[in-house]
Amino acid sequence: MAGQAIDDKGISPRILVFSTNNISDPGIDLAGSSHMHYPPTVVVISVPCTSGIKPEWILYAVEKGFDGVFLAADGEECAYLPDCTARTSHIVQDAQELLGQKGFEPQRVRMSGICSVCAAPFVNHMKEFSEALIKLGSARNPAPASGRPGNDVPQH
Amino acid sequence: MNDRRIGVYMCYCGGNISDYVDVERVRETIANEPGVVVAKTAQSACSDATQQEMIQDIQEQNLDALVVASCSPKLHTFTFRGAARRAGLNPYQYTQVNVREQCSWTHTDDREGATKKAINLIRAGIGRTMLTEPLEPIRIETVPQVLVVGGGIAGLRASLGLADIGLSVLLVEKSPSVGGWVDRWGTMYSHGKNGKQLIAQLVDEAKQRKNIILLTGAELVEKSGSMGNFMVRIRVSGQKEDITANVGAIIIATGFDSYHPGEGEYGYGIDGVVTLPEFKELLDRYDGIPIRDGKQIMDVVYIYCVGSRQDESQENPNLYCSRYCCNAAVHSSILVAEKNPRAHQYHLYRDIRTYGKYELLYDQSLETGSTYLRFGDDEPPVVEKCSDGKVKVTVKDLLTFGEEVEIKADVVVLVTGMVPRRNDELVTLLKLPVGRDRFFNEIHPKLRPVETMVDGVLICGACQGPKNSTETVASALAAATQSASILKKGYVELDPLMASVNPELCDGCGECVAACPYAAIEMEEDQGKKVASVNRAGCKGCGGCVPVCPRDAIDLKGYTDAQIKSMIDGLLKEIV
Incomplete structure (x- = not known):
């Protein structure tokens, strides 16, 4: 399966993507209409703007079973908020803190600007993020921190 | 507890979804979800028949919400909102689930994975729908005036169309005069009219209409507001004060640029090697035998696909077929034959696309003595300067099994295509979506061909991709009609996002x-x-x-805390 990252048990990480209705979601659509592949364990919820995402939703998603959450932000292109990138990064930081308090690695949340034609960059992000999440291990059954390759996260 | 009565419809999309997702298995699983009263599949959910079926189910089964799992919400949100409304349901009690662009099409390699994902995407849609509340759209009064950017044939024709429907027009052209490319052209196919005269006639008609204001040397510098009522600021060169106006819609008709070959590309730079637009200008200067450097043009070689269908390994390649150039080159060769029946003409092509009625042009060019030679992608013709002032073209002709042919030409015409015009300021100002080929992007080439992702901003003509003048005028009129359908009602309804x-x-x-x-x-x-x-x-x-x-x-509203969490739950529900 092209472009899929799979761990040694044949499971690819569950990733929740928050996209935006007018900019990044069309970019993700374009990946589909171009028949580019990413794992089907990646699912998307589209909202008007990533600045409206509650850090609690990210924690909720990880607690309920997602291995990672990706914010496909509008960046400079945001039609609503000129400081959208700064706001979204702040949300990511807050979410990382919340994740840390519950014993999850902050690397489980990522953000990047995805534009309306960013099909290939999105697919690459999903590939890289999946690989990183495989190294972290599943969020549901965390492996002992010491035995986890690539885990340099301070424990909270 | 929630006692919603939801109808779920899953689309095959004529194989676009059902080839990669087990649609019937999805339906069976979804039918058992709490709140789901009706779960059906359809070959084509957007068809009138299926919409009618939805309406009937909503009314007969007393449904209070609708979920449609088909293509991207960008395509049919309004279609199904309309169906919900016609059935007496509040349109915001409907949720679109994207199982095509974000499922079947992107997981063509994993039927099991795609099927499971579709189930969970629909569960999330149901989860969201469980918590919808009736909403009323925001109504905005519209301004019956349209801003048209670009005064070429598209902008002029759109303006006339708008004026005739009863909408005022502000037509803004950046250069000192209107007319664009067509104003430079002589005889055009298929009507045989002269481009310059055609533009003069359109300008004349525009002047006769009191509701068209034409500004040349003018640029759009600011835009605010939303569909139905934008505020625009226009800067006119030589004037101190900017002009501000309110418009209900904006039509972008900024046209194209012609591909400019690099130095040495198919001999470009050698005296006698010209681009198609350069050759057309030369042809239009002569009623009789065209002359170049004091010599009659007797031997012409056309090299096709210059700047189009370029190799992917090139830097910023133009991958697309430029569509108009085969017809334009074939048409030029017929004009040459009319002016000089003794001329020899050789067409060196990779593929010829004289689609539709232009096939007649191709036949006509054969009748007038044109010779066609086909070269392979990997063996392009070689163009060299000769000592006698002619240009030598060497090509391996695939039609004669690779025979090497040498032609000495007076003129070598590089059949150059259309490239996107750089309009960085306009793109930034209007947040215009730019497609893979760097032209402006419509929402859907067939279903919504002149609308963009930016509500109230429309595109037409060659700014959205290569088009000939007939196709350009058709899309200009489509943009005018679409503007009218937005503005003639007197109000627009915006999503009650709040x-x-x-x-x-x-x-x-x-x-x-x-x-x-x-x-x-x-x-x-x-x-x-x-x-x-x-x-x-x-x-x-x-x-x-x-x-x-x-x-x-x-x-x-529509994205509440409870709805997002309910969607997350739906996405994670185990599939038994």
Whole structure:
């Protein structure tokens, strides 16, 4: 399966993507209409703007079973908020803190600007993020921190 | 508990979904979800017949919400909202689930994975729909005036169309005169009219209409507002004061640039090697035998696909077929034959695309003595300068099994295609979506061919991709008609995307007021305490205030805290 990252048990990480209705979601659509592949364990919820995402939703998603959450932000292109990138990064930081308090690695949340034609960059992000999440291990059954390759996260 | 009665319809999309997703298995699983009263599949959910079936089910089964799992919400949200409305349902009780662009098409290699994903995407859609509430769209009065950017044949024709429907037009052209490319051309196919005269006639007609204002040497420099009522600022060169106006829609008709070959590309730079537009200008100068450098043009070689269908390994390649150039080159060769029946003409092509009625042109060129030779992608013709002033072209002709042919030509015409015109300021200003080929992007080439992702901003003509003048005029008129369908009603309805504050939770801290750049949140007294309140007209619905609230007192309608969590639950539900 092209472009899929799979761990040694044949499971690819569950990733929740928050996209935006007018900019990044069309970019993700374009990946589909171009028949580019990413794992089907990646699912998307589209909202008007990533600045409206509650850090609690990210924690909720990880607690309920997602291995990672990706914010496909509008960046400079945001039609609503000129400081959208700064706001979204702040949300990511807050979410990382919340994740840390519950014993999850902050690397489980990522953000990047995805534009309306960013099909290939999105697919690459999903590939890289999946690989990183495989190294972290599943969020549901965390492996002992010491035995986890690539885990340099301070424990909270 | 929730006692919703939801109808779920899953689309085959004629194989686009059902080839990669087990649609019937999805239906069976979904039918058992709580709240689902009707679960059906359809070959084509957007068809009139299926919409009629939905309406019937909603009415007969007393459904109070609708979920459609088909293509991207960008395509059919309005279609199914309309179906819901016709069935007597509030249109915001419907949820679109994207199982095509974000499922079947992107997991063509994993039927099991795609099927499971479709189930969970629909579960999320149901989860969201469980918690929908009836909403009323925001109604905005529209301004019956349209801004048209670009005064070529597309902009002129769109302006006339708009004026005749009864909409005022502000036509803005950047250069000192209107007319664009067509104004430079002589005889055009298929009507045989002269381009220059055609433009003069359109300008004349525009002048006769009182509701068209034409500004040349003018540029759009600022835009605010939204569909139905934009404020635009136009800068006219030589004038101190900018012009501001209110318009209901904006049509972009900024046209194309011609591909400019690099130095040495197919011999470009050698005397006698010209581009197609350069050759057309030369042809138009002579009624009789065209002359170049004091010599009659007797031998012409055309090299096709210059600047089009370029190799992917090139830097910023133009991968697309430029569509108009085969016809234009074949047409030019017929004009040459008319002016000089003794001329020899050789067409060196990779593929010929004289589609539709242009096939007749191709036949005509054969009858007038044109010779066609086909070269392979990997063995392009070689163009060299000769000592006698002619240009030598060497090509391996695939039609004669690779025979090497040498032609000495007076003129070598590089059949150059259309390339996107650089319009960085306009793209930034209007947030125009640019496609893979760097032309402006419509929402859908067939279903919504002149609309963009930016509501109220339309595109037409060659700014959205290579088109000949006939196709350009057709799309210009489509843009005019689409503007009229937005503006003639007198109002537009916008999504009631809006934040709302729960006054019971709000403690009046004012964080949200500071977070809103639109000043749409104010503090007011509510039962003796200070609480935040969102002003319906000012709120843009971004949700930026939602995560800022320390009391979790703000929700964005349609994207509430409970709905997002319900969607997350749906996405994670195990599949047995």
